[in-house]
Amino acid sequence: MAEKKSRVLVIGATGRIGREMVKASLDAGHPTLALARQSAYSDPLKSSLLRSFAEAGAVIITGSLDDYPSLLAAVKLADVVISALPSAQSLEQMMIIHAIREAGCVKRFIPSEFGADPDKVQILNMDHGFYKKKADIRRRIEIEGIPHTYICCNFFMSYLIPSLVQPGAKVPPRDKLKIYGDGSVKAVFVLEADVATFTISTIDDQRTLDKVMYIRPPGNVISMNELVEFWETKIAKELEKTYVSDEELLKSIHDIPFPDNSDLIFIYSAFIKGDHTYFNIDKAGVEASCLYPNVKYTTVKEYLDTLLQEG
Amino acid sequence: MAEKKSRVLVIGATGRIGREMVKASLDAGHPTLALARQSAYSDPLKSSLLRSFAEAGAVIITGSLDDYPSLLAAVKLADVVISALPSAQSLEQMMIIHAIREAGCVKRFIPSEFGADPDKVQILNMDHGFYKKKADIRRRIEIEGIPHTYICCNFFMSYLIPSLVQPGAKVPPRDKLKIYGDGSVKAVFVLEADVATFTISTIDDQRTLDKVMYIRPPGNVISMNELVEFWETKIAKELEKTYVSDEELLKSIHDIPFPDNSDLIFIYSAFIKGDHTYFNIDKAGVEASCLYPNVKYTTVKEYLDTLLQEG
Numbered sequence: 239m240a241e242k243k244s245r246v247l248v249i250g251a252t253g254r255i256g257r258e259m260v261k262a263s264l265d266a267g268h269p270t271l272a273l274a275r276q277s278a279y280s281d282p283l284k285s286s287l288l289r290s291f292a293e294a295g296a297v298i299i300t301g302s303l304d305d306y307p308s309l310l311a312a313v314k315l316a317d318v319v320i321s322a323l324p325s326a327q328s329l330e331q332m333m334i335i336h337a338i339r340e341a342g343c344v345k346r347f348i349p350s351e352f353g354a355d356p357d358k359v360q361i362l363n364m365d366h367g368f369y370k371k372k373a374d375i376r377r378r379i380e381i382e383g384i385p386h387t388y389i390c391c392n393f394f395m396s397y398l399i400p401s402l403v404q405p406g407a408k409v410p411p412r413d414k415l416k417i418y419g420d421g422s423v424k425a426v427f428v429l430e431a432d433v434a435t436f437t438i439s440t441i442d443d444q445r446t447l448d449k450v451m452y453i454r455p456p457g458n459v460i461s462m463n464e465l466v467e468f469w470e471t472k473i474a475k476e477l478e479k480t481y482v483s484d485e486e487l488l489k490s491i492h493d494i495p496f497p498d499n500s501d502l503i504f505i506y507s508a509f510i511k512g513d514h515t516y517f518n519i520d521k522a523g524v525e526a527s528c529l530y531p532n533v534k535y536t537t538v539k540e541y542l543d544t545l546l547q548e549g
Numbered sequence: 550m551a552e553k554k555s556r557v558l559v560i561g562a563t564g565r566i567g568r569e570m571v572k573a574s575l576d577a578g579h580p581t582l583a584l585a586r587q588s589a590y591s592d593p594l595k596s597s598l599l600r601s602f603a604e605a606g607a608v609i610i611t612g613s614l615d616d617y618p619s620l621l622a623a624v625k626l627a628d629v630v631i632s633a634l635p636s637a638q639s640l641e642q643m644m645i646i647h648a649i650r651e652a653g654c655v656k657r658f659i660p661s662e663f664g665a666d667p668d669k670v671q672i673l674n675m676d677h678g679f680y681k682k683k684a685d686i687r688r689r690i691e692i693e694g695i696p697h698t699y700i701c702c703n704f705f706m707s708y709l710i711p712s713l714v715q716p717g718a719k720v721p722p723r724d725k726l727k728i729y730g731d732g733s734v735k736a737v738f739v740l741e742a743d744v745a746t747f748t749i750s751t752i753d754d755q756r757t758l759d760k761v762m763y764i765r766p767p768g769n770v771i772s773m774n775e776l777v778e779f780w781e782t783k784i785a786k787e788l789e790k791t792y793v794s795d796e797e798l799l800k801s802i803h804d805i806p807f808p809d810n811s812d813l814i815f816i817y818s819a820f821i822k823g824d825h826t827y828f829n830i831d832k833a834g835v836e837a838s839c840l841y842p843n844v845k846y847t848t849v850k851e852y853l854d855t856l857l858q859e860g
Contacts, residue, residue: 295618307606311607311608
């Protein structure tokens with residue numbers, strides 16, 4: 239008989255990171271369940287995604303967080319629950335925690351974080367509760383004694399890199415650009431698919447039980463100056479740079495109403511405050527690329543190559 | 550955390566015995582999966598049944614034996630697989646066995662038998678392969694080394710009892726009836742819901758691992774003479790009896806084309822040959838009501854009471 243693999247339930251399976259989790263789980267040979275709302279079948283993109291999941295061997299369960307019996311029934315089938323809910327729904331994860339407690343079979347819960355560490359970020363006064371809600375979910379998980387791993391992938395590669403950190407732009411600049419702060423602070427960008435591969439690698443790994451897993455692979459920890467230099471080398475042209483000071487950035491964040499200033503807030507967090515990298519990983523944490531040296535991931539440089547083809 | 554319960558997959562979940570298995574599994578607190586064809590949703594009765602399963606906490610998986618990836622994906626989520634396919638589909642269980650081997654996670658397989666013991670019946674020359682197919686499935690299970698329990702419930706209560714063993718009749722006779730043989734041979738009748746309750750009781754029980762479980766509860770092992778006597782007492786009237794000899798019954802079986810003679814074949818097996826009771830349960834077997842004395846079951850007498858109300 240084949241080795242028994244943990245059964246993985248992905249909640250929020252049709253979302254940007256959820257779909258990658260389903261694929262990575264199937265790729266790793268896990269029996270995989272995807273919870274989808276009935277309404278997903280009326281959405282052409284989502285229904286085609288669900289069909290592709292089913293063809294690849296996933297089991298689609300119709301249900302939602304609003305329908306607790308359906309959520310509980312799904313959780314009862316899972317050894318591992320991965321929440322990939324959008325950040326706006328962070329607090330709805332309280333229902334998942336409740337179901338995990340009631341089901342009693344879940345060996346690992348991965349709550350929806352997939353960003354910076356909510357216990358480390360230094361912008362809690364300006365993010366309108368974005369990280370506070372994620373921290374609250376951590377505390378609830380810990381109080382309930384639910385085995386867990388928190389995944390801090392920092393930024394998704396598709397966020398900010400396609401514009402070279404120029405809010406509002408769709409493609410990287412070819413003439414001039416803004417650099418926030420002095421351009422030396424390092425942020426971290428990881429491709430969604432790689433986040434999923436690293437996440438799935440942790441679920442049966444005792445080394446990551448009840449830990450924070452930071453994803454900081456070499457080649458993905460990068461300052462704005464380095465990013466611009468890579469890009470200039472690729473397009474063989476020097477760009478005109480305007481430096482935006484901390485004070486100017488804070489003034490813009492203050493002057494522009496929320497949520498239109500969200501990108502600026504996250505830029506302030508990552509490139510001024512250094513929220514992705516200002517701290518060393520302590521005993522409560524592990525680093526993904528150290529734990530899983532065989533995982534092939536896309537570096538920022540490689541990702542910039544794909545932008546060059548499109549630009 | 551609550552005790553972890555085996556996850557049960559029922560294949561053939563909308564059928565007569567399958568629906569009882571789903572209910573009994575849910576009643577016993579097992580996470581329960583029901584495999585249903587897409588087409589079941591177009592059938593008003595089946596779709597309403599599936600809806601009631603989902604409301605009671607089962608997870609409905611769309612799939613079928615014809616769609617191997619869907620079958621495999623479902624089996625991978627299960628610790629226990631219960632096949633409740635109709636007898637005509639007995640050999641299609643080879644696909645289930647294949648999926649169980651590939652999935653590698655199934656701790657118990659209950660193939661679809663729910664009749665007399667196919668290794669004990671003495672009518673293999675006249676049943677058109679009915680029991681041979683079930684015996685073939687047993688041999689395949691054993692060759693593949695799949696942990697199993699075979700359930701021999703003999704006859705369902707709803708088979709033959711409502712007519713007092715008068716083929717073709719819809720209600721029990723109130724004037725005269727036929728008795729096959731001398732009326733002293735004992736057969737066994739068990740309510741479908743009770744078969745399911747006993748079956749679900751075995752799935753995490755090491756005493757039934759790789760055994761045949763016979764369901765022969767006191768009050769359900771009965772001869773035609775006893776059955777008629779019970780009925781006569783209930784209706785306070787003596788019936789006129791015609792005794793049909795072995796030879797006469799065999800002649801009828803021979804003269805009537807298959808499958809119209811099926812009831813007579815099963816009557817011959819049970820009430821002439823004594824296929825339900827002619828043997829003692831040996832070391833390869835266990836008896837359900839001895840193992841699970843707390844299971845409340847309906848006796849033949851109690852069942853006859855319900856017929857009286859209708860008659």
